[in-house]
Amino acid sequence: MPEKKRHLLVPLDGSMPAEQPLAVASALADLTDADIHVLFVSREPVPAKAVAARARISKAWLPRVRTHHARGHAADSIRETARELPASAILLSSHGATGNLDALAGHVTLGVLTDPPCPVYVVRSALSAESQIHRLRHVRRILVPLDGSDEAAQAVAEGAALATAANARLVLLYVLCDQPSSAKAPAISRYSDQIHHEMEAWRDEFMRRGFARERGGRAFSTEVALRCGDPGEQIVQYAADEDCDVIITAWGGSLSAGRAQVVRRLLAQAPCPILFLRADHQARRTTPAHQRVTSPHGGRDNARR
């Protein structure tokens, strides 16, 4: 079966030269074997020939990217273009060049994240582009935080695909929170009759639960880690301590008050790129972005692997 193309959608607003965003995109595209599609959104019409210039893409990059233009609301346009391509992933900076860095993220990024049509990579603006490029070109550790729920476990498939592609290690992290949990499926038993047996059994069960929907063997190494405390804080700390290169998390898409504390923390403090997936509450199988492909007929092929 011929290899099908993957498309990485990179929205640019022209507020700054595209060199660094495209360098990050290039690293990610190489990692996921995808084409780069740049989307420039404006309120006014822009001639096709002028899109690259308005997006401030240098000539050196033009052979590597395909440009698109859309008019209207930025987040809506990004989502729409992603659906049309269809994109296997979107790459966003947490803030635009003119954005308020004190804010959680730019309104465009937040707008896309709350209803993404496909997985979304977010690179925090506060981090140097060089370090993020280096991480994406040398992915060694991929962190997937899990809370025991089926929704969170949907990130495992994406992590597995990326770990396979990058020959990286996949770390499944559970943060034990000492606050009353709202999780429907606690990931650790309240009983630990003999801690040495219990931890071994927990590791095994946590791993099995994480990979419960995955078939076949795994061509990458995996690791289970446990931390105690505030989940967002511990995930960020673990990623920094253990030099993780990508964090992958599935979330419900709502940033309303009191919700998505982990997502907020990641957007504010993650030391590496973050891949956000929209959790499917129906708990259906998700096809990893790395394997989500364009069918020969132009439609999306979400067939089960």
Add this chain to the structure above:
Amino acid sequence: MATGAPNKLIVHDAGTWRIVREGVDPGAERGVEAALAVSNGAFGVRAALEEGNPASNPIMIVAGVYVPADSPAQQTLLSLPDPASVRVSIDGRQLDLASVETVSHVRTLDMAGAELHRAWTFVDDAGRTWRWESTRLAAAADVDRYLCRLALTLSDGTAAEVTLAPPDAFLPRYGRPVSGEPRRAVTVAHAIPAPPLGSLEVVRRVEAASVEPAGAPTRVRVEPGAPLRMEMVASLHREAAERPQSERRPFDELLRRHQDAWRERWSIADVTIDGDDELQRAVRFALYHLLSAATEDGGRTSISARNLSGEAYHGHVFWDTEVFVLPPLTFTRPGAARSCLMYRHRTLPAAKERARALGYQGALYAWESTDTGEDRTPHSVVLPDGSALRILNGEQEHHISAAVPYALMKYWRATGDDAFMRECGADMLLQCALFWCGRASPVRGGYEIRNVIGPDEYHTGVDNNAYTNAMAAWVLREAASYLSRLEAKEPAVADALRVRAGIAGGAAQEWRRIAEALVRSTSRDDGIVEQFDGFFGLEDVDVARYRRAGVPIDIAMGPAAIQRMRAVKQADVLMSAALLPDAWSEAALRRNFDYYEPLTAHTSSLSPPTHAMLAAWLRDDERCRAYLEQTARIDLGDGFRGAAGGVHIAALGGLWQAIIFGLAGFSFDEASVAFDPFLPRGIDRLGCTLRWRGRLLRVRIEAGGTVAVQVTGMPCLVRVNHVTRTVSADAPAVFGFDHAVTRWSAVDQKDGSGHA
């Protein structure tokens, strides 16, 4: 479920004899497989989906056969592929939940018949509707046999080509058409070597509209209205064993013998609870696993922490078997309890060697025991946070050598099995007494036991743990008493026993003296017993916050921090009251319960049932019901997720004890039985059947205040509250009782004497 099938959480059937699970949730699947597992004590098989699923762990766990483990556990029970597993394809496409549209999927554990049923209706790619129905069981009467019956029915559409193949590990043995029914039915056999046990052979008889003779896979043509039927008999063959009589028994005969065996088991073991269906179902669930946990194999095996339903704990045997599991078996399957005690007798040489190696006399049983009785407790483990934790249980948790005598004496007193006591039990009792005699160190005119771990394993290396000291003193007194009585009644036998055990004359007196002089833990002015030296001076911690959050406090805080805290993992001081209630007064127990219960994190599954029993003794309705409920949900709650590594067999034994010793208020000695019942609000009636010294006692307790006792066998002296009567087989008796009368007040008023 990817197929869009109904995926309800646990659904219990309205009846209390069945556990029903609808749908398949990958995240909970391993817990479901353990909770609904079938076992006969010789092996257990998890309730995995026959056709395979990524979330499944389809294994048969073989009792008593240990192989090297790729973990600090050193040894683990032998696991084999589930012989009922079968790879199925329909018209060339592999069948599994993901390949078809599921209409309904239900697994039902029929606890009455110890059978696992599965009914799956699905629509294939061609739009045809299929019905998959299977029944599996671990034969109770023929314990080397595992049976599966499967029917695959095509309801509509065109005929289909179906292939059946065993897991790859199975090798073909033979295949031939059945005589007289060419190509309508075929028998195929496969086997898998299972060293060091022997082998596992699987014989399948497949019947359908058309079956191709031998081949792998078996090719079958299935037509609407002509189902594919398969009967599988799997046999565990031990290399050195003789071929059993059941070798050639047909499927239906094996099935009938199994059903007869379970009918008999339930007739002498069932517990009925009117007014609380959840508790009723939970106690039957407990009994189902308890009754199927052991086989009477002369001491070759015992019951491990997760019985044969999961791989957690690697099949290692702990003190919980003696303290929590064997008492229920003593009163329901005494032969199985005897066999488990014989396991401890078989491993007595290793226990003696272990004591000797550590510089003690007598017998120190392994904290984690496998086949030989050598200790298999790891010395360290790497926690998921990357830190190394030194495991001291094997070095310091010595109360295992009190647990074994505890189960032994309970068994002996309940059964009157003098032959076993003489041949096996006395050796164990005396060797454990010798151990405690040497383990206690003289100090300031008394004796103390230093550097131990009690049931509260948060605190290591403690001195004078209240539970350990109390149990050690009890072992010494019991051994002294037994030896003295034997010396008086049968001096020659006593002499022989002493010689065999290497015990000098006068040992009984010395043991009594040490027991009396053994340090009793400090009690405050208000009568609170200190759990160990220095416990009262530890730091405060808000245990309740962690309990509410359902978070193990020791994992959240870490082992070093929890060691400094006044937090208790499980009943410890209270555990000694649970096992030795006659050493306590009601008032003292109440004060200590009120002090220790709030400090207890219950991160051991053994803790809730113990507290339920104590709360019943103290007539604490609210806490009794809360702990009963918590115990009942250890494996059955949260969609079975807690059972993923196997059911908590000791907690299930604890539930039985909480109901029988707690709610029914059952107690006994060699001469009589007694009931001081307490039925919490909501329970209208409690019925139980108990075996005691060759008799069968059928007891019915009404919340209104009556106890009806029926005895099968010799007449029996029965006390209920203050009234004692002889009950004979031809004259069932009805007693009145008062919920407020406890085991202590009943005896106090009857005898006019109090307890210390």
